[in-house]
Amino acid sequence: MSSSSTLKRKAGAQTGGADAKKVKQGNIMSFFGSSPAAKPSASNSSGLPTTPNSSFTAPTDAAAARFDKDKWVATLTPEQKKLLQLEIDTLHESWLVHLKDEIVTKEFLDLKRFLEREYAAGKKVFPPKEDIYSWSRHTPFTTTRIVILGQDPYHNHNQAHGLAFSVLPPTPAPPSLKNIYTCLAKDYPSFNPPPNKAGLLTPWAKRGVLMLNTCLTVRAHEANSHSNRGWEKFTQKCIDLVAAKRTTGVVFLAWGTPAGKRVLKVDGKRHLVLKSVHPSPLSASRGFFQCGHFRKANEWLGEKYGLKGRVDWALNEGESVLESDEPSPKPRVEKGEVAKRVEEVVRGAVMGRRVDLNEMARGLSRSPKGGKGSPEGGEEKKEKKREVEDDDDDGENVDPGEEEEWDALLREKGL
Incomplete structure (x- = not known):
């Protein structure tokens, strides 16, 4: 079996694996509209999902509807095809259609050459290749309604899997994520952290929360080892795309100074930008716990799109933080x-x-x-x-x- 087929198979398994259990939530279709049928593609013949394994699918995207992936791949040079095989196989098509020009730039191809040298030298890189773009499959472009910005992937074993702040089970939630849970519980007292101190956040991703790190890879046990290699430009392009093309409005949660700098150009009249200190134990006590971002985000989404536009922040099966947050029905007067x-x-x-x-x-x-x-x-x-x-x-x-x-x-x- 070719390495390309193996990557697509692993990526597909990752999308619908341990996190496939449904958490009680509202129907997002009324928020985003109907979804088109996925187009068959030879480049996707391995069965890699074209939409995330979730209760909603990506709605119509005019650019994606016109995009012929196979035709685009045919325009690449042999070296580009080799360097970009991971993107061709595992970057969700709703994102690829908007990023196809970015990934053929000299800067991005140089980044891919650097990563090839890392792998060739036997360096352990996190997350695994098939998980680098898992954020794109869990949160297709047109379903994005909240963006949470991270920095560097976790650099220890069985942690990073492509979503900022999220860790794979049975790894317990790191300190920053514990602080996120604490902040969330202040906004929604009915929120319960996952059992076994877990930190898997894929339920949020499947509800339209894009959890995007600044750098998408890191060398094992060496924080920031892949900084300034090209990921920053690529992920900034992702942020700019959401801000420019999700014209109905999304929420950006920027925690920490670096994240705040990345949303400076976001139109505050069209979108909601919420800034705070980072949830790290080094800074969380300086205002993160009181920032109220989870409730503020939902209040804004609710006013803009109605109750079904909000995000259910519950992480446990059968739970919902929104059930206790519904407005009381108007009393009937005889x-x-x-x-x-x-x-x-x-x-x-x-x-x-x-x-x-x-x-x-x-x-x-x-x-x-x-x-x-x-x-x-x-x-x-x-x-x-x-x-x-x-x-x-x-x-x-x-x-x-x-x-x-x-x-x-x-x-x-x-x-």
């Missing part, structure tokens, strides 16, 4: 109760006593008749009576402003 309140207003006006319409409106939004907190129940009934009795305004007419509030309330209730 028409008979409204008529009764209107009658009270009229009677009060006839008797020369002004009725507090604001208080009456609040009463309509409380629980049903006789229940706790209703105008007819317990202390609130007594309090309402005291408020009416203490009102010594003897004006004959109801305040026009209060009438408008009353009308607005009726319209809100559909009455």
Whole structure:
């Protein structure tokens, strides 16, 4: 079996492997629209998924729909094909269509030559080859709605697998990820960290959270060993593409000074850019725990796209942090109760006593008749009576402003 086929097979297994269990979540299709059928491609004949193994698939992308991968591959020189075999085999097509010009630049080809020398010299490089572009398969370009920026991949065994901050099981969550969990739990108290101190974040990636490191490879046990070799330019291109082409708006979470510099050109009117110190134990105490980014991101997405546009940050099967975050349903007000309140207003006006319409409106939004907190129940009934009795305004007419509030309330209730 050729090395190319082996890489594609491994990449496909990685996409749908240990993380294939579904975590309860909303349907993202209403957020992104419908998805086209994947085009068959000889370059993808090994079965490498063209969409992530998740509850949603990439929606229509006009550029991707026109892109003929085989035809593009045929335009490459023999050396380019050799150097770019990993990208051809494992970079998701929704990203490849936008990055195909970038990966044939001199800078990127020089990066690939450097990596070839590393492998040829017997250097251990993380993550494994088939995982370098796993972020593109878990989060296709058109499903990206939140971008979390990392720096260097983890450089110890069984950690890095292509997603920033995420680690493979059974490796426990590193300190920075533990701090991310702590921050998340402050925003969503119902959030539960994964059992066994796990740190696999693929459920987030499958919901549209792009977790992208600045450098995509590192030499084992040598932090930043692949810095300034060309990855920075490539991943900056990825960020710029999201900012330029995801025109409906996405959220960028930039933690730490380096990440903050990478989003300086992002249009803050179109997108939401949230910055904070890095979650590293060296800096997290200087404001990361209180940054509120997870909730702020969802509030912005919810306002822009509706409730289904938010991200469910739960990581455990069958859980959801959004279930406890749904807005309370509007209480139903019986028409008979409204008529009764209107009658009270009229009677009060006839008797020369002004009725507090604001208080009456609040009463309509409380629980049903006789229940706790209703105008007819317990202390609130007594309090309402005291408020009416203490009102010594003897004006004959109801305040026009209060009438408008009353009308607005009726319209809100559909009455």
